[in-house]
Amino acid sequence: MMENKQYIDVLNKIGKILEDADDLLNKSKDLNELDIRFKVFAGKKGQLTEILRKIHSYAEEEKRIIGSKSNEIKKKIEEIYKNRRNELADIKQKKDINTCRVDLTIPGNYIEKPHKHPITAVLEDVVDFFSYMGFEVVSGPEIETAHYNFDALNIPADHPARDMWDTFYLLNGLIPRTHTSSVQARIMEEKSPPFRVIAPGRCYRYEAVDATHLFMFNQMEGLFVDKHVRLTDLKGILEEAVRYLLGAKKIRFRPAFYPFVEPGLDLDIRCIFCGGKGCSVCKDTGWIEVIPCGMVHPNVFKYAGIDPSEYRGFAFGMGFDRIVMLKYNINDLRLLYQGNLDVLNQF
Ligand code: DAH
Numbered sequence: 584m585m586e587n588k589q590y591i592d593v594l595n596k597i598g599k600i601l602e603d604a605d606d607l608l609n610k611s612k613d614l615n616e617l618d619i620r621f622k623v624f625a626g627k628k629g630q631l632t633e634i635l636r637k638i639h640s641y642a643e644e645e646k647r648i649i650g651s652k653s654n655e656i657k658k659k660i661e662e663i664y665k666n667r668r669n670e671l672a673d674i675k676q677k678k679d680i681n682t683c684r685v686d687l688t689i690p691g692n693y694i695e696k697p698h699k700h701p702i703t704a705v706l707e708d709v710v711d712f713f714s715y716m717g718f719e720v721v722s723g724p725e726i727e728t729a730h731y732n733f734d735a736l737n738i739p740a741d742h743p744a745r746d747m748w749d750t751f752y753l754l755n756g757l758i759p760r761t762h763t764s765s766v767q768a769r770i771m772e773e774k775s776p777p778f779r780v781i782a783p784g785r786c787y788r789y790e791a792v793d794a795t796h797l798f799m800f801n802q803m804e805g806l807f808v809d810k811h812v813r814l815t816d817l818k819g820i821l822e823e824a825v826r827y828l829l830g831a832k833k834i835r836f837r838p839a840f841y842p843f844v845e846p847g848l849d850l851d852i853r854c855i856f857c858g859g860k861g862c863s864v865c866k867d868t869g870w871i872e873v874i875p876c877g878m879v880h881p882n883v884f885k886y887a888g889i890d891p892s893e894y895r896g897f898a899f900g901m902g903f904d905r906i907v908m909l910k911y912n913i914n915d916l917r918l919l920y921q922g923n924l925d926v927l928n929q930f
Contacts (some may be wrong), residue, residue: 585793587657590641590642590649593634593641594648594649596630596634597652597653597656598656599614599787600624600660603655604610604620604621604663605660605663606658607624607659607668608620608624608660608663608664608667609663609856613671613675614672614675617668617671617808624916625661627662631653631657631660631740633863634649634653639648641927647727659735666759676699676866688897700919700920700927700930701907701910701911701917701927701930702903702904703881703905704930705828705906706801708767708827708828709781709783709803709901709903709906710778710781711838712824712827712828713779713781713805713824715855715917716820716823717779718779718780718781718805720768720783721766722783722784723763723770723779723782724760725759725760725784725786725787726757726758727757727758727760728758729757731760731768731769732750732760732764732765733745734769734886735886735887736764736842736883737843737882737883738769740798742840742842748761748762748918749750749790750789750832751787751788751798753769755889757827759785759786759787760785760920762786762802763782763784763900764804765788765906766771766784766804766897766899767782767804768886769807770782770806771806771883771886771887772888776808776809776810776889777809777810778806778808778809779806779807779808780805780806781803781804781805781923782803782804782805782915783799783804783903784801784803785799785801785802786799786800786801787810794915794917795822795916796916797904797920800903800904801902801904802901802902802903803900803901804898804899804901805843806888806896806898807820807897807898808879808895808896809895810893810895812878812897814846814878817837817876817877817878817897817899820832821899822850822873824854824874824875824889826849828906828910829852829873830855831852831855832850832853833849833853833859834852835850835930836848836849836850836851839877841875841877842880843877843878843879843898844878844879844880845877845878845881846877846878847875847877848871848923849874849875849876850899851870852871852873855871855909857869859891864909871909872922873902874899874900875899875900876900877898878896878897878898879895884896885905907919911930
């Protein structure tokens with residue numbers, strides 16, 4: 584009789600577990616609370632497991648019924664748990680959407696407009712112009728042999744003209760090129776005429792640094808070789824170049840000496856700051872020198888193995904930094920190379 588009562592109690596208890604679980608799980612306010620409650624009823628150490636742990640004290644038939652009843656209830660509790668879990672997840676998602684609304688009144692982050700370094704901007708302009716005129720961009724090494732920097736350009740070792748370039752000499756006998764004219768000498772050997780090339784790049788000179796002199800600067804060499812190239816071609820193309828690049832209205836050519844050209848010239852533009860009246864930029868002359876140039880010297884052709892009686896050419900070397908200074912009205916070259924954002928952001 585006693586055993587029988589215990590057995591009935593346990594069956595009632597199982598029924599009560601289901602009732603309580605149904606009530607409490609459905610009342611859980613969030614996923615955390617739901618999980619904790621589920622464990623109390625159907626977890627590894629929960630109330631149902633507790634009953635099954637003591638199942639050995641019952642008769643065979645009772646064991647079978649308690650066992651199957653417990654399993655049945657466990658499945659039902661799991662079902663209730665799953666449903667409530669989905670409900671709570673739904674509620675949470677809706678809440679998240681409502682609380683995460685985009686606030687259109689928050690000011691955006693300021694993104695600074697990127698811009699090119701003035702030297703790059705001018706370089707791109709120059710390349711645009713000369714490409715349009717049929718020139719191809721080429722390059723050469725910055726560390727040169729004396730041959731390409733001087734000898735092949737008609738400046739032999741003991742010639743006083745070498746003094747025109749204040750040269751750094753490396754211990755191994757090579758030199759950081761003093762001008763991009765070295766590329767001129769290389770290209771004439773490499774290519775067979777006709778050709779038109781420009782070669783922008785860095786050059787180095789043993790200079791005391793001041794507002795208008797740097798030990799490293801940018802230059803661009805130009806070379807046009809063909810059978811019938813004339814001085815008038817040089818004049819036409821370079822006049823157009825300074826019009827395009829600097830808005831120069833009036834220009835002049837002056838005779839000048841460079842060992843690798845004959846005749847040699849300097850192209851001046853009417854001062855774009857004072858219009859020719861005289862100012863500090865043009866040093867009161869009314870003119871600004873911008874492009875040294877000339878007709879390729881026959882000796883330079885001979886060094887490169889090109890027959891000067893068959894081919895002619897013109898060459899020029901533009902000081903890039905000078906063009907940048909004129910274009911942006913900068914009075915100190917050093918400003919271009921210091922990477923100072925206060926300065927660069929003004930361009
Ligand atoms: N290489 C010369 C210099 O750095 C500039 C120059 C002058 C280049 C006349 C030329 C030229 O191609 O024809 O001073």
